[in-house]
Amino acid sequence: MGFLNIEKKKQAERDPVERVKDWREYKKAMPETEIREQAARCMDCGTPYCQVGVTLNRGTTGCPIHNLIPEWNDLVYRGLWKEAYERLAKTNNFPEFTSRACPAPCEGSCTAGFVSEPVSIKSIERAIIDRAFEEGWVAPRPPRRRTNKKVAVIGSGPAGLACADQLNKIGHNVTVFERSDRPGGLLMYGIPSMKIEKDIVDRRVNLLKQEGIVFKTSVDVGTDITASELRNNFDAVILCTGAGKHRELPIEGRGLAGIAPAMDYLTASNRYVLYGEELKPDFDARGKRVIVIGGGDTGEDCVATAIRQGCKSVVQFGKHGRLPDERSDKNPWPEHPNVFSLDYAYEEAEELFGRDPREYYIETQKFIGDKNGHVTGLETGSFLKNGTENKRLKHWDADMVLIAIGFQGAEDRLFDDFGINKDPSGRVIDAGEHSYQTSRDGIFAAGDARRGASLIVWAIEEGRKAAAAVDLYLDKKLSLLNQ
Ligand SMILES: Cc1cc2nc3c(=O)[nH]c(=O)nc-3n(C[C@H](O)[C@H](O)[C@H](O)COP(=O)(O)OP(=O)(O)OC[C@H]3O[C@@H](n4cnc5c(N)ncnc54)[C@H](O)[C@@H]3O)c2cc1C
Ligand code: SF4
Known part of the structure; x- marks a missing residue:
């Protein structure tokens, strides 16, 4: 019930006049004493709407990856940081990205926010993951055993990375193909470094490499390697290619320079x-x-x-x-x-x-x-x-x-190559909400490519769910479904 007598504090930001002189992150970390106080504002309510992750009235309500928010709030309040990190890592592959750039739908549905200000969930998440990196708790953990299954993930944005991470953890042999020269998708080349600095993305990609995921960058699937080559050489393929087709403004003068x-x-x-x-x-x-x-x-x-x-x-x-x-x-x-x-x-x-x-x-x-x-x-x-x-x-x-008037979904070429249908807004329609499998056997889709331009946290959720579906397809195992 801390919210009754402790005021919400927002994450501090650097002075706007100073921060525009560089490209560094504009937010500052909160000191430990403040974070523990903020965590104490959580009332551990019976129905934690903060973690429901559903779409209401076309917006996101609660955390799409169902982060165990009241649990880690309490652990942080008690100073049990490692335990808090372990709870956070159960549901979120990349808290260092979400805690920096997520619009925090969890806070919008926090019960304390009904009568007062919501709990500073995103700042607490950030404090947990920053501490976990500082303490060395986030270390490479390659799988103990490998299966004989080979999986290709196309695209290395948050959906592709989460999918690859989940499948690698249970021993499948994962190769990520990326058209750009660096992995990360929009985390690397879309979202400016004021929101997510690029060494934060590199740090995670390096961990994934050390855990055994193979990254092949500067490979444009469909040009440098064909769809049929991938189908022949891998047991499953997941298209995580984003929704990069931008919406145009075809009016008079559009062809002008500038x-x-x-x-x-x-x-x-x-x-x-x-x-x-x-x-x-x-x-x-x-x-x-x-x-x-x-x-x-x-x-x-x-x-x-x-x-x-x-x-x-x-x-x-x-x-x-x-x-x-x-x-x-x-x-x-x-x-x-x-x-x-x-x-x-x-x-x-x-x-x-x-x-x-x-x-x-x-x-x-x-x-x-x-x-x-x-x-x-x-x-x-x-x-x-x-x-x-x-x-x-x-x-x-x-x-x-x-x-900057929005996106029209996934680029056509690759989906045509794989023979996959899209709806008029460019989303892969034949990759179902639960199966993530397209109408083509062994071909899956996840992230912005499947749901349309969205958020990092939804991309992570899609990558995790698609990985579970692929694992089920490959081994008819339920191993990931309960995680
Ligand atoms: C400018 C901008 C700012 C944003 N800011 C935020 C934010 O603050 N918070 C937030 O939550 N969300 C934000 N988003 C949305 C978020 O970045 C996306 O929802 C998320 O990155 C989608 O993840 P994804 O993995 O599905 O696709 P992407 O991140 O788009 O990654 C797709 C990858 O696939 C690769 N690819 C495509 N085709 C091929 C091919 N044929 N062969 C090989 N590779 C291929 C692309 O190069 C790319 O790297 C922002 C988006 C933009 C554009
Ligand atoms: S991932 Fe986003 S919605 Fe989920 S707890 Fe973190 S800030 Fe909230």
């Missing part, structure tokens, strides 16, 4: 942060007036990246309105709260430029360019507000425009 998809921009920036001057992108925001089209998280990461590159100004367009400050009646607890927040990039923009960069109810109508074919601005037009159409034609100056 307009790019958000992911091209973010990937190039991440590569520069990793490799330095040798890979300095020629497409960067220094001195430019930047407009980001798309009000989601990818757009937010573009804002933060443009700020660090030294943009002159930055504006982000959203098609929808500003979220309310409090939950609306249509969004009751324990649903994920759809409420306004000043996230890291917006806080930084406010500090630097004196205003929140978000503009609402905006629809871009056309891009305008100069005689050299470079973008100079754009026009926004009619938009819908409260169900009625308004006309507000407005011109905006811009030297750089980033399109």
